[in-house]
Amino acid sequence: MTEVEAFLKDHSDRFVEELKTFLRIPSVSAVSAHQGDVRRAAEWVRDQLTQAGVASDLVETDGHPIVYGEWLKAPGAPTVLVYGHYDVQPPDPLAEWKTPPFEPDVRDGLIYARGATDDKGQMLTHIKSVEAWLKSVKSLPVNVKFVIEGEEEVGSDNLDRFLESRKEQLKCDVAVVSDTSQYAPGIPAITYGLRGIVACEVTLHGPSQDLHSGIFGGSIANPCNILAKLLGQLHDDKGRVQVPGFYDDVTDLLPEERKQFAALPFDEQEFLRSLGAPAPFGEAGYSTLERRWARPTCDINGITGGYQGEGPKTIVPAKASAKITCRLVPAQQNETIIKSLEQFLRDRCPSTVRMEFKTYHGCPATVCDIHSPFMKAAKKAVKVGFGAEPVLIREGGSIPVVGTFKAVLGVDTLLLGWGQNTDNLHSPNEHFSLDAFHRGIHASAALWAELAKGS
Amino acid sequence: MTEVEAFLKDHSDRFVEELKTFLRIPSVSAVSAHQGDVRRAAEWVRDQLTQAGVASDLVETDGHPIVYGEWLKAPGAPTVLVYGHYDVQPPDPLAEWKTPPFEPDVRDGLIYARGATDDKGQMLTHIKSVEAWLKSVKSLPVNVKFVIEGEEEVGSDNLDRFLESRKEQLKCDVAVVSDTSQYAPGIPAITYGLRGIVACEVTLHGPSQDLHSGIFGGSIANPCNILAKLLGQLHDDKGRVQVPGFYDDVTDLLPEERKQFAALPFDEQEFLRSLGAPAPFGEAGYSTLERRWARPTCDINGITGGYQGEGPKTIVPAKASAKITCRLVPAQQNETIIKSLEQFLRDRCPSTVRMEFKTYHGCPATVCDIHSPFMKAAKKAVKVGFGAEPVLIREGGSIPVVGTFKAVLGVDTLLLGWGQNTDNLHSPNEHFSLDAFHRGIHASAALWAELAKGS
Numbered sequence: 001m002t003e004v005e006a007f008l009k010d011h012s013d014r015f016v017e018e019l020k021t022f023l024r025i026p027s028v029s030a031v032s033a034h035q036g037d038v039r040r041a042a043e044w045v046r047d048q049l050t051q052a053g054v055a056s057d058l059v060e061t062d063g064h065p066i067v068y069g070e071w072l073k074a075p076g077a078p079t080v081l082v083y084g085h086y087d088v089q090p091p092d093p094l095a096e097w098k099t100p101p102f103e104p105d106v107r108d109g110l111i112y113a114r115g116a117t118d119d120k121g122q123m124l125t126h127i128k129s130v131e132a133w134l135k136s137v138k139s140l141p142v143n144v145k146f147v148i149e150g151e152e153e154v155g156s157d158n159l160d161r162f163l164e165s166r167k168e169q170l171k172c173d174v175a176v177v178s179d180t181s182q183y184a185p186g187i188p189a190i191t192y193g194l195r196g197i198v199a200c201e202v203t204l205h206g207p208s209q210d211l212h213s214g215i216f217g218g219s220i221a222n223p224c225n226i227l228a229k230l231l232g233q234l235h236d237d238k239g240r241v242q243v244p245g246f247y248d249d250v251t252d253l254l255p256e257e258r259k260q261f262a263a264l265p266f267d268e269q270e271f272l273r274s275l276g277a278p279a280p281f282g283e284a285g286y287s288t289l290e291r292r293w294a295r296p297t298c299d300i301n302g303i304t305g306g307y308q309g310e311g312p313k314t315i316v317p318a319k320a321s322a323k324i325t326c327r328l329v330p331a332q333q334n335e336t337i338i339k340s341l342e343q344f345l346r347d348r349c350p351s352t353v354r355m356e357f358k359t360y361h362g363c364p365a366t367v368c369d370i371h372s373p374f375m376k377a378a379k380k381a382v383k384v385g386f387g388a389e390p391v392l393i394r395e396g397g398s399i400p401v402v403g404t405f406k407a408v409l410g411v412d413t414l415l416l417g418w419g420q421n422t423d424n425l426h427s428p429n430e431h432f433s434l435d436a437f438h439r440g441i442h443a444s445a446a447l448w449a450e451l452a453k454g455s
Numbered sequence: 456m457t458e459v460e461a462f463l464k465d466h467s468d469r470f471v472e473e474l475k476t477f478l479r480i481p482s483v484s485a486v487s488a489h490q491g492d493v494r495r496a497a498e499w500v501r502d503q504l505t506q507a508g509v510a511s512d513l514v515e516t517d518g519h520p521i522v523y524g525e526w527l528k529a530p531g532a533p534t535v536l537v538y539g540h541y542d543v544q545p546p547d548p549l550a551e552w553k554t555p556p557f558e559p560d561v562r563d564g565l566i567y568a569r570g571a572t573d574d575k576g577q578m579l580t581h582i583k584s585v586e587a588w589l590k591s592v593k594s595l596p597v598n599v600k601f602v603i604e605g606e607e608e609v610g611s612d613n614l615d616r617f618l619e620s621r622k623e624q625l626k627c628d629v630a631v632v633s634d635t636s637q638y639a640p641g642i643p644a645i646t647y648g649l650r651g652i653v654a655c656e657v658t659l660h661g662p663s664q665d666l667h668s669g670i671f672g673g674s675i676a677n678p679c680n681i682l683a684k685l686l687g688q689l690h691d692d693k694g695r696v697q698v699p700g701f702y703d704d705v706t707d708l709l710p711e712e713r714k715q716f717a718a719l720p721f722d723e724q725e726f727l728r729s730l731g732a733p734a735p736f737g738e739a740g741y742s743t744l745e746r747r748w749a750r751p752t753c754d755i756n757g758i759t760g761g762y763q764g765e766g767p768k769t770i771v772p773a774k775a776s777a778k779i780t781c782r783l784v785p786a787q788q789n790e791t792i793i794k795s796l797e798q799f800l801r802d803r804c805p806s807t808v809r810m811e812f813k814t815y816h817g818c819p820a821t822v823c824d825i826h827s828p829f830m831k832a833a834k835k836a837v838k839v840g841f842g843a844e845p846v847l848i849r850e851g852g853s854i855p856v857v858g859t860f861k862a863v864l865g866v867d868t869l870l871l872g873w874g875q876n877t878d879n880l881h882s883p884n885e886h887f888s889l890d891a892f893h894r895g896i897h898a899s900a901a902l903w904a905e906l907a908k909g910s
Contacts, residue, residue: 195669199767208731214650214852215876217752217782218694219743221736224755224777225690232687235680237805239673276663281676281807291674299668300679300761301770307757307778312654312815314780314852315756322679323762325769327672350692352736360767397669397769421670 004445007136008128012438015128016111018048019437022086022120023104023113029064029087029154038064038150041086045127045148052131054146061158064150068166071130072143077452079143081172081409083401084123084179085152088115089426096428109434116432118425122178122418123148125437129444141452145172152179155361156401163408174374175405176447178440180417183264183393188386188443190378191415193293193394194402196328196365198338202227202345203321203356210306210315221352223320224305230348231322234298238284241298241326243344246337251330251367253294260392261289293394297327298341327396330367338362363400368412377450378414385443416443459900462591463583467893470583471566473503474892477541477575478559478568484519484542484609493519493605496541500582500603507586509601516613519605523621526585527598532907534598536627536864538856539578539634540607543570544881551883564889571887573880577633577873578603580892584899596907600627607634610816614856618863629829630860631902633895635872638719638848643841643898645833646870648748648849649857651783651820653793657682657800658776658811665761665770676807678775679760685803686777689753693739696753696781698799701792706785706822708749715847716744748849752782753796782851785822793817818855823867832905833869839905840898871898 027041028034042058042065049056049069056069064087072079091101091114099105101114111121126146133140147170149159163170183189204223211220236242253261266289272280282291305320307313326337342357349355369375370392382390395415402413418440424430482496483489497513497520504511504524511524519542527534546556546569554560559568566576581601588595602625604614618625638644659678666675691697708716721744727735737746760775762768781792797812804810824830825847837845850870857868873895879885 197669197769199769201767206732211730212852213752213754213756213780214652214782214850216730216747217754217780217851218750219737219746220730220732221694221734222754224758225686225694225753228683228686228755228758228777229690230687231680231683232685235684239676239680275666275671275675277661277675277807278809279676279805279807281805282674288674292671295673297668297673298680299672299677299771300683300775301668301768301772302762303679303683303758303760303775304763305758306755308759308763312656312778312780313756314652314654316754317757320755320758322683323767325668325672325767327669350734350736352732352734354733395669396672397667 001446001449003136004132005442007132008441008445015441016434016437019111019121019124020104022124023115024102026102027087027115027150028090029151030090038087042067042150045086048127049146052127053134054130054144056146059162061162063158066150066159066162067146067148069146070144071134071140074140074143077142078173079145079171080451081145081147081170081175081411082126083175083177084126084148085119085150086123086148087150087153088118088120089153093428098429106434110431111434112429112431114430116430117419117423118430119152119179121432121437122440125178125418125440126176126444128441129448132441132445133448140448142448145170159401160404163404167408170409172409172411174411174451175409175413176416177399177402177413178416178418179399180395180415181419181421181423182417183391185420186388188382188388188390189393189417190375190382190390191395191417192370192375192392193330193367194365194399195396196332196334196363196403197325197398198328198334198362199325199360200338200341201321201323201358201360203319204349204353205319205356206353207316207318209318213314213316216316220316221350222316223353224317226350226353227305227320227322230345231300233348239281240283241296243298243340245340246296249332249336250296253290258290261287261293264289264391264393292396294329296329296332298324300324328365330365332365334362334364363398364403366402366406372412373454374412374414374451377453378416378447381443381447381450382416384446385439456901456904458591459587460897462587463896463900470896471889471892474566474576474579475559477579478570479557481557482542482570482605483545484606485545493542497522497605500541503582504601507582508589509585509599511601514617516617518613521605521614521617522601522603524601525599526589526595529595529598532597533628534600534626535906536600536602536625536630536860536866537581538630538632539581539603540574540605541578541603542605542608543573543575544608548883553884561889565886566889567884567886569885571885572874572878573885574607574634576887576892577895580633580873580895581631581899583896584903587896587900588903595903597903600625611855615859618859622863625864627864627866629866629906630864630868631871632854632857632868633871633873634854635850635870636874636876636878637872638846640875641843643837643843643845644848644872645830645837645845646850646872647825647830647847648785648822649820649854650748650851651787651789651818651858652780652853653783653789653817654780654815655793655796656776656778656813656815658774659804659808660774660811661808662771662773664773668769668771672771675771676805677771678808679772681805681808682760682775682777685800686755688803694736695738696751698753698795700795701751704787704791705751708745713745716742716748719744719846719848747851749784751784751787753779755779782853783820785820787820789817789819818853819858821857821861827867828909829867829869829906832908833871833902836902836905837871837898839901840894
């Protein structure tokens with residue numbers, strides 16, 4: 001590691017310049033006008049990997065290309081799959097950026113640009129660490145495979161097919177993704193659990209068009225009234241989901257996990273204040289972090305029906321609908337939950353309206369073994385890079401690829417987030433700490449060594 | 456009446472031409488670009504009244520002018536106040552009109568134009584009948600006062616002040632309004648009861664902005680979830696309103712009324728088919744007509760919260776709101792009902808969200824004495840004009856001015872509708888039967904005689 005660390009030190013300025021070059025490419029995957037830019041970013045990543053010593057290529061898909069690279073010259077050593085993405089969110093609203101989103105600007109040690117933290121800056125740390133090994137000691141202590149996609153921000157439509165079709169080629173022992181956050185500044189973290197998600201939309205159809213509520217009200221079922229009645233039964237007064245069997249498969253948190261969460265600095269009042277919420281809320285018997293990370297939910301994300309404008313309008317609406325997502329935790333089964341939810345609503349829906357139920361793509365919850373050698377290696381590596389023992393946390397959101405890696409490749413994923421929750425990802429003035437960038441490269445370089453040791 | 460009837464016959468073609476002239480004026484009160492047209496319509500009505508022999512003037516208001524006219528040369532005879540409106544709804548969507556909305560076109564005995572039935576064609580019948588009396592027998596058997604406003608389609612904002620401030624001048628024995636419908640073709644009707652209305656909007660405020668439902672879901676109250684829970688309690692499974700005291704002041708229908716309603720031709724299956732509703736609905740123990748005309752309701756007219764676009768979006772919404780109206784029946788008190796509704800929601804609203812409750816303008820239910828001499832006179836007059844005994848019906852909608860006439864002037868209103876429910880009022884291809892126009896004039900002419908007789 002001494003030679004590697006020396007290389008990192010010597011080339012740290014160049015790494016920042018390269019990150020800037022990467023950030024200047026407006027690889028907005030959602031906007032077709034940027035198609036050329038997205039491809040340019042893919043080519044840039046391929047070239048970075050190649051110059052680092054990792055044989056790489058673009059793999060064409062029905063959408064944006066996937067960059068695939070591999071270095072497999074460490075026989076007997078573990079094989080690590082690094083996943084990341086080179087595409088970025090649209091930069092809107094542009095007017096709110098202090099400096100242009102695709103002209104990276106460094107202020108107070110933070111680099112501001114769309115994609116700085118999500119995920120260009122974080123992902124690049126692994127390419128740079130590999131380069132450092134391959135250019136200093138001329139080899140890596142592990143085998144690495146890179147899968148860097150260009151459609152993460154638009155649903156990764158072509159990734160699953162790629163992973164399925166290259167299952168053999170992608171065989172590995174563990175996956176590494178840096179696309180999450182530290183727990184807080186100065187408190188690096190490894191995210192070992194993610195909630196899953198099921199998504200659906202329920203629509204109640206009543207009369208064929210909006211009716212005058214004076215002429216017809218009381219003699220015709222009102223889809224808004226009925227929708228409220230149905231959805232109002234989803235939770236009890238304490239917010240516990242009433243869908244039969246909803247909690248049946250939930251794996252309880254281990255005492256050890258609850259202890260870890262409880263030990264994390266967390267200011268409940270500051271949390272409420274920052275969200276502007278009037279009062280604490282959540283399932284009885286669980287802390288706020290437990291509710292966010294390890295308890296399932298059923299949230300109406302949108303509800304709509306009838307008149308949406310200003311003032312009153314006297315109609316019985318023709319229809320009403322709601323978008324609902326449930327965040328799931330291990331070991332809830334997506335299929336079971338969505339079916340139970342549909343059945344719950346159908347059982348309670350009167351024949352005076354017609355129910356339409358539509359499901360959207362979801363993904364299962366995942367949790368990794370916190371006592372695995374990979375996890376131990378990652379903890380040591382993060383400590384090398386960041387100078388502090390990482391805390392083990394979960395995350396309430398969903399990263400579908402982690403479930404896919406488990407399902408298709410049979411491996412756990414180490415979620416090593418170098419960013420902060422406050423990095424404005426998906427918002428104007430996205431940024432990433434250059435200190436975290438360098439520490440991330442260092443941690444990544446250490447990770448290859450620790451994984452090889454089998455910790 | 457013989458001379459009057461002869462006059463009606465001799466001038467029927469001219470009356471139609473005059474109606475066409477009236478309909479050509481695009482007096483859309485809601486659209487400021489039509490302000491000049493609205494005024495032109497007011498002037499046209501004033502001139503019509505004046506040439507008929509009724510001294511008339513425009514009364515300026517903060518909005519569009521009110522036409523006021525009076526002929527008071529029948530000492531000792533009853534005084535009748537005729538109310539109508541010269542403004543019309545916007546004609547949109549224009550593309551759906553077969554002929555232009557302000558170029559009246561007669562097809563199959565129907566005159567097509569915006570305002571044909573609502574209310575220009577219907578209102579004009581009373582001016583023409585007065586003209587017939589004053590130009591043939593040179594006097595009227597009753598005193599008449601005309602109040603024709605230009606803001607009915609935009610909420611009659613200035614009418615109440617006008618009525619209040621001219622209370623003495625407007626003193627009368629009964630009011631007459633032709634702005635409703637017959638029961639069906641060939642079944643003329645007098646509407647003797649109207650439902651009232653209270654309107655409100657409830658908004659639940661949660662976090663200060665939409666939050667990521669993965670990161671925060673389960674730890675923060677979701678205003679959509681809570682709104683559904685609150686509104687879902689408004690009705691029991693059979694659609695009966697659960698607000699305490701809601702039905703306390705309801706005057707039950709008289710056996711005589713229920714008998715009258717039951718005798719009306721009404722095809723339940725055709726009713727459902729025409730509305731496109733999957734199944735019958737309504738309060739147990741009441742017929743569809745009773746539910747529509749004489750039972751109170753509580754309808755969500757619009758509900759909104761969170762994401763409104765296509766597909767899923769994983770947020771906990773910052774707020775959710777619903778527009779609610781209750782149709783009221785005699786003798787429910789508007790103030791009591793709206794207060795109970797608010798209290799019902801507040802009692803059930805948890806402290807995790809902040810409730811905002813906003814009320815809109817409403818009006819009380821009204822019912823007229825079906826055995827009064829005025830009603831008897833009206834029944835006779837309608838029979839003269841339409842050749843059939845009118846049925847006595849109620850109406851589920853609200854006509855606020857009827858309540859105001861009762862409250863301010865202390866009089867009942869005779870709602871003599873010459874139109875049909877199918878006249879497309881407020882819709883493209885609005886029309887009015889010219890036969891009904893002439894019969895309406897005839898009935899109106901007979902009404903003055905019958906009212907004078909004291910029937």
